[in-house]
Amino acid sequence: MAGGLTSTLLCINSGSSSLKFAVYALPVVDQGQCLAEGAVERIGQSVGRLWIQTANTERHEERGHFADPGTALAALFRSLDTLSCPRPAAVGHRVVSGGPRRLEHTRIDADVLQDLRNALAFAPLHLPAEIAAIEAVSASWPEIPQVACFDTAFHRDIPEVAARFPLPRNLWHEGVRKYGFHGLSYEYIVSQLPDAGRGRSIVAHLGNGASLAAIADGRCLDTSMGLTPTGGVIMGTRSGDLDPGVLLYLIEEKGYNGPQLERLLNRLAGMLAISGVSGDVQTLLAQRDKEPHVAQALDIFAYSVRKTIGAYMAVLGGLDRLVFTGGIGEHAAPLRWSICRPLEGLGIRLDPVxxxxxxxxISREDSPIEVLVIPTNEDLTIARHTQRIAGLA
Structure with missing residues (x-):
């Protein structure tokens, strides 16, 4: 598969029920040479799927029971061996949050791993699977360096006026603040802009998890997610921002405890809750004209994103460019239209074709604000940092 290449990097993006990966040839330059990519899907379910697509169009696919991330990674390693992929020189992991102690991409050692375990409260949906993946790689390849690439790193210097919550100061010192997420995606998008992000830009990373960032001179000035990836705009199954009184009501009047609130806010809320059908946008778009609740869910999502765009135009003091990325941002044209059409008076004018x-x-020639659709590439961002930090450049 590797065409004679003997040195590679493995990039891993672990989720609660899936594991995505990509193999890059070393050295990683420009857009990189991706030798293979794929995923292990439906981890923990009775029947899962592993697939790998190589650069030379060779495809490997198998079904089986992948009980946990460790089992999934073991199957992945076996499959890469089958495809004659060289053992990687280093492994880079997307890590959603390192909590207050880890805000820079770093080589993983025992101290870093312990800090990740201590940071579980900052990303309870993501960190358990990410830690499990790191441990599984260590068990199989203990001699290979691993690098943690944090989604929070891009936002580490946002101004305190945006990062601080209106809570007692001791909580700030304990790490209760806005961290922001999707940083690997934002970093890649900035690298693709013609002026390297020196203008005033809003980037909308819209997927099942969705956030926006206000960026000027390549620096994040504000972002919609907060302490955890639950905050900000509404999402597929996450609530986004809520009046804190709602949570107090659920606790005092409905008897919710912590785990019940976590499940409600992260798994049962968002467009799933409003539509009563699904949190998947493509499913909802297919039923929008037949189901009023589905149409309402999409309208509220668009409204939430549009309102945040307006707020970030105020943060930036104007806007030169709006960028859509992520699964919804890249592929859901009707939602881009719903988000942008009411903003014509603010200078965002889409070309419908x-x-x-x-x-x-996708903006009209007479639009004062440029609107772009740029596919993101978090794996390439991980590969670049892993090469640098592991000393393979």
């Missing part, structure tokens, strides 16, 4: 065709530039 360019939007439907998902061209790179």
């Amino acid at each position: 360019a939007n439907t065709e998902a061209r790179r530039c």
Whole structure:
């Protein structure tokens, strides 16, 4: 598979029920040479699926029971051996949050791993699987360096006026603050902008998890997610921002405890809760004209994103560019239209044909604000940092 190459990097993006990966040739330059990519899906379910697509169009696929991330990674390693992929020189992991102690991409050692275990409260949906993946790699390849690439790193210097919650100061010192997420995606998008992000940009990373960032001179000035990836705009199954009184009501009047609140806010809320059908946007778009609750869920999502765009135009003092990325941002043209159409008075004017065709530039020629659709590439960002930190450049 590797065409004679003997040195590679493995990039791992672990989720609660899936594990995505990509193999890059060393050295990683420009857009990188991706030798293979794939996923292990439906981890923990009775029947899961592993697939690998190589650069030379060879495809490997198998079904089986992948009980946990460790089992999934073991199957992945076996499959890479089957495809004659060289053992990687280093492994880079997307890590959603390192909590207050880890805000820079770093090589993983025992201290880093312990800090991740101590930070579980900051990303309870993501960190357990990410830690399990790190431990599984260590068990199989103890001699290979591993690097943690944090989604929070891009936002580490946001101004305190945006990062501080209106709570007692001791909580700030304990790490209760806005961290922001999707940083690997934002970093990649900035690297693809013609001025390297020196203008005033809003980037909307819209997927099942969705957030926006206000960026000027390549620096994040504010972002919609907060202490955890639950905050900000509404999402597929996450609530986004809520009046804290709602939580007090659920605790005092409905008897919710912590685990019940976590499940409600992260798994049963968002567009799933409003539509009563699904949190998946493609499913909802297919039923929008037939189900009023589905249409309402999509309208509220678009409203939530649009309101945040307006707020970030105020943060930036104007806007030069709006960028859509992520699964919804890249592929859901009707939602891009719903988000942007009411913003014409603020200078965001979409070309309906360019939007439907998902061209790179989807704004009209007379639009004061440029609107772009740029596919993200978090794996390449991970590969670049892993190469640098592992000393393989």
